[in-house]
Amino acid sequence: MTVAPAGARTLAVPGDIPALDRLLNDAAFAALLAAYGRTEVTAALRGALDALRARVVDGGVPIAQAGTPAIAADVTAALDARHRRALRRVFNLSGTVLHTNLGRATLPQAAIDALVDAAAAPVNLEFDLGSGARGDRDRVVEALLCELTGAEAATVVNNNAAAVLLVLAALANRRDVIVSRGELVEIGGSFRIPDVMRTAGARLREVGTTNRTHAADYADAIGSRTAALMKVHTSNYVVSGFTASVGAAALAAIAHASGLPLIVDLGSGSLVDLGDFGLPREPVVRDVLAEGADLVTFSGDKLLGGPQAGLVVGRAALVQRIKRHPLKRALRVGKLTLAALEPVLALYRAPERLAARLPTLRALTRAAAAIEAQALRLAPALRDVLGERCEVAVVAMESQIGSGALPTATLASHGFAIRMQRRGGGLDRLDAALRALPRAVVGRIADRTLWLDLRCLDESDEAAFVAQLARLSP
Structure with missing residues (x-):
C-alpha cells in the first residue's frame, strides 16, 4: 500500500512516530535527560509512545502530535507530574486560620532558618558539647519552656494527644483518674x-454531670486507687446556661490534700494573655501552673504558633517519671521539630513584638480594614479573569481561629463572595480549578457561593x- 506524503495528510499514521532511540538522542530531550536521568526519561517516553501508537491506530490524531516537539511536551508533562511533591504550598482562604487540614500554624522565618540549618548537617541533638557525653534531647527547649511557664521541668512529644497518653501511662496505669463528665471531650x-x-491503661472515674460539676464531686470520688485528678480545657465547645465547674486552684487544693497530682490538659494552650492583642482570652500555661497544677499539657502548633508538638510542663519529679516511661522513646520528636520549636519559644521572650514576628498571631490580629483594602486591590484582577460568568463581590466575613481554640470567637474579616451568573453554572468546577493552580487556592462553598476569606493572605x-490567576480557564 502506498502512503501519501506527510504534507498531503492531516492525520498521523504509525510510520510518522519517531523511534525511541532516535528521540533519546534528539536535542529536544537533552534537558529532560539532564534533569531526570536516562532511566526515568526512557520509561516515560516508552509510555508516551505506546499511548500515541494506540491513538494513531484508532485514528483521529493530527500529524503534528506525532512529531518530536509534541512528544517531548507530553513526556515533560508526565515527568513533571510524577515529580510534583505531594506536600505543596496552598493559599489558605478558607476562613479558618489554624486549619488542621492545611497544617495549622505557619512558622516564623527564624524557625524556618533553624529547620534548614538542622537538616543540612549533624547537630548536637543528644550530645553534650561541654562534657563530650551523651545528652538529653529535651534540653534543647526545656530551659526555655521553664522560663516562659514557671515550670520546674518540661518534656516534648509529637503532639498533645501523645502528651496526654504519656502522662496517664506513666502516672496512672491501672489506677483511677477523676475527670468531670463535662470535660470528656x-x-x-x-x-x-x-x-x-483506656489506651494508657488508666481507669476513668467520671464525676458530676454534663453541665454541672462541684468540688465535692471530686473530693467524694477520691479513693485508694486514685492516681490523679484531671481537668480538661473544653477548647472546642462551650456549655452555657445552668452550668458549674471547678477551677484549677480549687482542684489543686483537693488533689494535694490527698497527696495526689492535678493534671491539666489545655489542648491549644497559650504562653501569653491573648487579651493583650485584642483577642478573647485563653488559659495561660504559667497561670494554670501558678494555680497549683502539677502538670500541664498543650500543643505547639496551635495558639503557640510553632511546629506540631505536645508539651508537658510541671513538677520535676513527675516529669522525670514521664521521661523514664518506655512510651517516651516511641513518642519523642526528632531534631527538625526541636530545631523549629526553639526559636518560636524564644520569640515569647519579647511578647510586645510577637504580633509582628509570629505569623499565627499576625494573621489573628490583622485589622478588618486592612483586609478590606487588600480585597479591593485584588478584586479587579479576579474579575478580569472570571469575566461575565461570575459575580465577584467584596464582602465582610467572619474568620474562625480553628483547631479547637476559642470555639465561639470569630474575627471580623473581608474577602470575595463569588456567585455564578447562571444557576448550575459550574461553581464546583471553579473551586476545583482554583485548587488545581500551581499554588492551590483553598476556599469554601456555602449557600451557592464560593467564599475566599483573605485574612491569611499575607501582603x-x-x-x-x-x-x-491567568491560568484559570475563561
Whole structure:
C-alpha cells in the first residue's frame, strides 16, 4: 500500500512516530535527560509512545502530535507530574486560620532558618558539647519552656494527644483518674479523652454531670486507687446556661490534700494573655501552673504558633517519671521539630513584638480594614479573569481561629463572595480549578457561593496570588 506524503495528510499514521532511540538522542530531550536521568526519561517516553501508537491506530490524531516537539511536551508533562511533591504550598482562604487540614500554624522565618540549618548537617541533638557525653534531647527547649511557664521541668512529644497518653501511662496505669463528665471531650480525628485514658491503661472515674460539676464531686470520688485528678480545657465547645465547674486552684487544693497530682490538659494552650492583642482570652500555661497544677499539657502548633508538638510542663519529679516511661522513646520528636520549636519559644521572650514576628498571631490580629483594602486591590484582577460568568463581590466575613481554640470567637474579616451568573453554572468546577493552580487556592462553598476569606493572605504573597490567576480557564 502506498502512503501519501506527510504534507498531503492531516492525520498521523504509525510510520510518522519517531523511534525511541532516535528521540533519546534528539536535542529536544537533552534537558529532560539532564534533569531526570536516562532511566526515568526512557520509561516515560516508552509510555508516551505506546499511548500515541494506540491513538494513531484508532485514528483521529493530527500529524503534528506525532512529531518530536509534541512528544517531548507530553513526556515533560508526565515527568513533571510524577515529580510534583505531594506536600505543596496552598493559599489558605478558607476562613479558618489554624486549619488542621492545611497544617495549622505557619512558622516564623527564624524557625524556618533553624529547620534548614538542622537538616543540612549533624547537630548536637543528644550530645553534650561541654562534657563530650551523651545528652538529653529535651534540653534543647526545656530551659526555655521553664522560663516562659514557671515550670520546674518540661518534656516534648509529637503532639498533645501523645502528651496526654504519656502522662496517664506513666502516672496512672491501672489506677483511677477523676475527670468531670463535662470535660470528656472529643477533638478532630476521633481523639476522645475516655479512649486515650483506656489506651494508657488508666481507669476513668467520671464525676458530676454534663453541665454541672462541684468540688465535692471530686473530693467524694477520691479513693485508694486514685492516681490523679484531671481537668480538661473544653477548647472546642462551650456549655452555657445552668452550668458549674471547678477551677484549677480549687482542684489543686483537693488533689494535694490527698497527696495526689492535678493534671491539666489545655489542648491549644497559650504562653501569653491573648487579651493583650485584642483577642478573647485563653488559659495561660504559667497561670494554670501558678494555680497549683502539677502538670500541664498543650500543643505547639496551635495558639503557640510553632511546629506540631505536645508539651508537658510541671513538677520535676513527675516529669522525670514521664521521661523514664518506655512510651517516651516511641513518642519523642526528632531534631527538625526541636530545631523549629526553639526559636518560636524564644520569640515569647519579647511578647510586645510577637504580633509582628509570629505569623499565627499576625494573621489573628490583622485589622478588618486592612483586609478590606487588600480585597479591593485584588478584586479587579479576579474579575478580569472570571469575566461575565461570575459575580465577584467584596464582602465582610467572619474568620474562625480553628483547631479547637476559642470555639465561639470569630474575627471580623473581608474577602470575595463569588456567585455564578447562571444557576448550575459550574461553581464546583471553579473551586476545583482554583485548587488545581500551581499554588492551590483553598476556599469554601456555602449557600451557592464560593467564599475566599483573605485574612491569611499575607501582603507579601499578593503578587504570586494574582500572577497565577491567568491560568484559570475563561
